[in-house]
Amino acid sequence: MFDFNLNENQRMIAEMVRSFGAKEITPFRKEWDDNQFFPIQVFKKLGELGLMGVLVPTEYGGSGFGYFEYVTAILELSKLDPSVGLSMAAHNSLCTGHILMFGNEEQKKKYLPKLATCEWLGAWGLTEPNTGSDAGNMRTVAKKEGEYYILNGAKNFITHGVSGDVAVVIARTGEIGDSHGMTAFLIEKGTPGFKGGRKEDKLGMRASETAELIFEDCKVHESQILGKVGEGFxxxxxxxxxxxxxxxxxxxxxxxxxxxxxxxxxxxxxxxxxxxxxxxxxxxxxxxxxxxxxxxxxxxxxxxxxxxxxxxxxxxxxxxxxxxxxxxxxxxxxxxxxxxxxxxxxxxxxxxxxxxxxxxxxxxxxxxxxxxxxxxxxxx
Ligand SMILES: Cc1cc2nc3c(=O)[nH]c(=O)nc-3n(C[C@H](O)[C@H](O)[C@H](O)COP(=O)(O)OP(=O)(O)OC[C@H]3O[C@@H](n4cnc5c(N)ncnc54)[C@H](O)[C@@H]3O)c2cc1C
Incomplete structure (x- = not known):
């Protein structure tokens, strides 16, 4: 059974977040919320503090912590501003976590150090306008052409859809209804045919950016596939x-x-x-x-x-x-x-x-x- 007391790392993280937040988050959170401002500079600083690669092993430039430390970091950030907690969690668990769990060595070496320091901000695209809970029914397609895949479609409600520097995107490579008919791609900002779309105007979590991802004949090399074709879902x-x-x-x-x-x-x-x-x-x-x-x-x-x-x-x-x-x-x-x-x-x-x-x-x-x-x- 786990120890109910905070370990030394958790205590250190909690103190660090509180003192960082008192200067960098609390004084501005109302303004960010009022204006739906996404404070990207805060995440760059959280990267310097090691909180954008909490679970990433040190060999890839992360903090090499476990889930106790991760839970504490999110909890403490969210007490100050839940929007900051949400964006930090999405960056760590979804985009970075997907590359950590399913990337090959080359992909991990290329992307994890950049994500762990937040030199690059990560996004993760599964949801589509017509398929949320039923994500396996997605319509964004990736069609094979030689060594490339051509993606067409759109994702919505994506955290860091506009500001993300790299996105893990799940697209259909097989038949609708086949859980093995989808594949995960790593797509960098600036890839022709790939862009962020409309930003949502939200009830809450207003300082966390939520936006569309749009693919129009977006050409992605097969080396950008995470794991194997058909494993994405x-x-x-x-x-x-x-x-x-x-x-x-x-x-x-x-x-x-x-x-x-x-x-x-x-x-x-x-x-x-x-x-x-x-x-x-x-x-x-x-x-x-x-x-x-x-x-x-x-x-x-x-x-x-x-x-x-x-x-x-x-x-x-x-x-x-x-x-x-x-x-x-x-x-x-x-x-x-x-x-x-x-x-x-x-x-x-x-x-x-x-x-x-x-x-x-x-x-x-x-x-x-x-x-x-x-x-x-x-x-x-
Ligand atoms: C702020 C924000 C950030 C997000 N960030 C991301 C992100 O980074 N990446 C990403 O991919 N997605 C993201 N999402 C999308 C989020 O995961 C989806 O909104 C969520 O999964 C629900 O899908 P939906 O909105 O399409 O609702 P729907 O699936 O349309 O659901 C509508 C209602 O029907 C219910 N329902 C649906 N199916 C069933 C069923 N079988 N049985 C009973 N009830 C059912 C639902 O529970 C819900 O109450 C984000 C969403 C928000 C709001």
Missing amino acids: IQSMKILDGGRISIAALSLGIAEGALEASIQYSKERQQFNKPISSFQGISFKLADMATQLEAAKLLTFKAADLKNKGQKVTLAGAQAKLYASEVCVAISNEAVQIFGGYGFTKDYPVEKFYRDSKLCTIGEGTSEIQKLVISREILK
Whole structure:
């Protein structure tokens, strides 16, 4: 069983994120949120701190940490600004993680050092306008022509769709309905026929860039394939198994941020000549929030522990993601309630947690899809 105490690396990461965030994130987060500004400079600095290649071995220029350190880094960043946590997690788990898990030695040597330092920002494209939960039904095609593949189609809702320097893109190379009919390609910014498209105007996570990827006769050499032809969808499902732990961590950060703000405010805010925390109606809310958060942490660190041990995390990752994301929405909702009218304003942080939290039950597989995954696993 894993150790419930933070290890030395986790403590060091938490302190580093807090002191970095106090200068580089907290003072600007409202402005970024208001203007939907993607603060790419923050990610370059996180790269210098080793947080853009958390799981990448040191031989490829990364930090060489495990999932405990990774969860802590995302949690602490998300407490400050969930958008930063989301972008950091997408870069690490999806694009970088896919190359780390399925790239050949040449691809790892070429891309991982650039991604781990955030000299290059990564994107990962699976979702399409008409195929989200049903990603295996994708329509973006890659047609073989000699040593090249010609890609046509579009991906949407892609984190870093415009600013990403390299994208891992899953496209159809076989028949619709064949789970072995899709292939993962590494596509660099500037490749003819490849461009970022419209940026989404979002409810929350507004400082994390979400945009389309467009392919118009985009010519990609076969050396840019990750793994083998036909493995792309299966690879993606494995990437999402690990990625879901990062969305659970993101949910923990939001929930912890909302809970801490609520505890503090409930002790300061007086009504009927008493702090509102003295009313059982409020203190019981806090008790439920704290207990839900603790249970979500246990599920998340259990999944992280299994991942560190190299075990399958399909079930544990989906359970952690489902539970942590649902309680993160519930906790943020109660936080707004505890703040009353002030919770509905932008003067306090809880309205942003409330808006940002909703992404957690949607991204990297909705709650309904997590239940499909969990039920499939337990009915096997
Ligand atoms: C901010 C943000 C960032 C994202 N980043 C990325 C990224 O970097 N890369 C990427 O590839 N994608 C990304 N996504 C896409 C995300 O993974 C999808 O939005 C998500 O998988 C859901 O797909 P959808 O939006 O098409 O919803 P749909 O699949 O259309 O689902 C609509 C509703 O139907 C439900 N539903 C669907 N199928 C079933 C079923 N079989 N049983 C029960 N209910 C079902 C869903 O749960 C949902 O409630 C991002 C999305 C957002 C919002």
